[in-house]
Amino acid sequence: xxxxxxxxxxxxxxxxxxxxxxxxxxxxxxxxxxxxxxxxxxxxxxxxxxxxxxxxxxxxxxxxxxxxxxxxxxxxxxxxxxxxxxxxxxxxxxxxxxxxxxxxxxxxxxxxxxxxxxxxxxxxxxxxxxxxxxxxxxxxxx
Numbered sequence: 001x002x003x004x005x006x007x008x009x010x011x012x013x014x015x016x017x018x019x020x021x022x023x024x025x026x027x028x029x030x031x032x033x034x035x036x037x038x039x040x041x042x043x044x045x046x047x048x049x050x051x052x053x054x055x056x057x058x059x060x061x062x063x064x065x066x067x068x069x070x071x072x073x074x075x076x077x078x079x080x081x082x083x084x085x086x087x088x089x090x091x092x093x094x095x096x097x098x099x100x101x102x103x104x105x106x107x108x109x110x111x112x113x114x115x116x117x118x119x120x121x122x123x124x125x126x127x128x129x130x131x132x133x134x135x136x137x138x139x140x141x142x
Contacts, residue, residue, distance in 0.1 A: 003082035007037065009130035010079055010088055011119035014072035017041075021109045022075050025118065028105060029079065032091050037142075038078030038135045044070050052133055061114070068114060076134045085127050088120045 010029070012022045029036065044052070049069040056062045081087050093100035097110025097117065110116035121127035 005080060005082050006084045006124060006127075007078055007080050007131060008084040008088045008124075008127040009119075009121045009134070010077040012075040012077070013115070013117055013119060014068065014074055015111065015115040016109050016117040017073050017075060019109070021117065025105055025109060026075075028091070029077070032087070033081055034084065034088070035080040036077055037080045038131070038140045039075065040134075040139075041073055041075050042134070043073045046070055052130070064114065078131050078135055078140060085121055085124045089122075092118050092120050 012025050016022060016025060026036070046066060049066045050057075053062065053065055053069070056065060079088055091105060093104025093106040093110075095106070095116060096113045097106040097115070098112060100107035100110060100116075102108060105118050106116045110118075121130050
């Protein structure tokens with residue numbers, strides 16, 4: 001029985017881009033069997049970041065998160081693989097980079113809970129929502 005190929009959404013965050021680690025992270029994505037089906041370098045505006053993270057609007061870290069995500073360029077990606085969403089979460093490692101094991105992206109490239117190098121969708125349903133937030137249908141490759 002084969003696993004279903006699905007898509008998920010990823011961000012290489014400003015801290016990782018600023019540190020020059022975007023290429024290393026993209027290589028790690030490829031090495032772990034993901035197909036990159038959409039990718040672009042963006043600099044999120046405040047309205048875009050606030051809209052994307054609206055689910056966290058009432059949380060105390062919302063303002064700091066928006067500031068961080070608008071502090072420099074990010075790379076947004078659409079990834080495809082069998083069970084892509086959980087596979088990407090596993091490759092990223094725990095949210096708190098200080099607790100992420102070496103060998104995970106956050107363990108190797110993140111520095112803290114906030115500056116943890118990458119974002120990944122937390123469910124297959126949110127992956128579809130997040131992909132459509134940054135990409136239109138013509139921006140995906142087969």
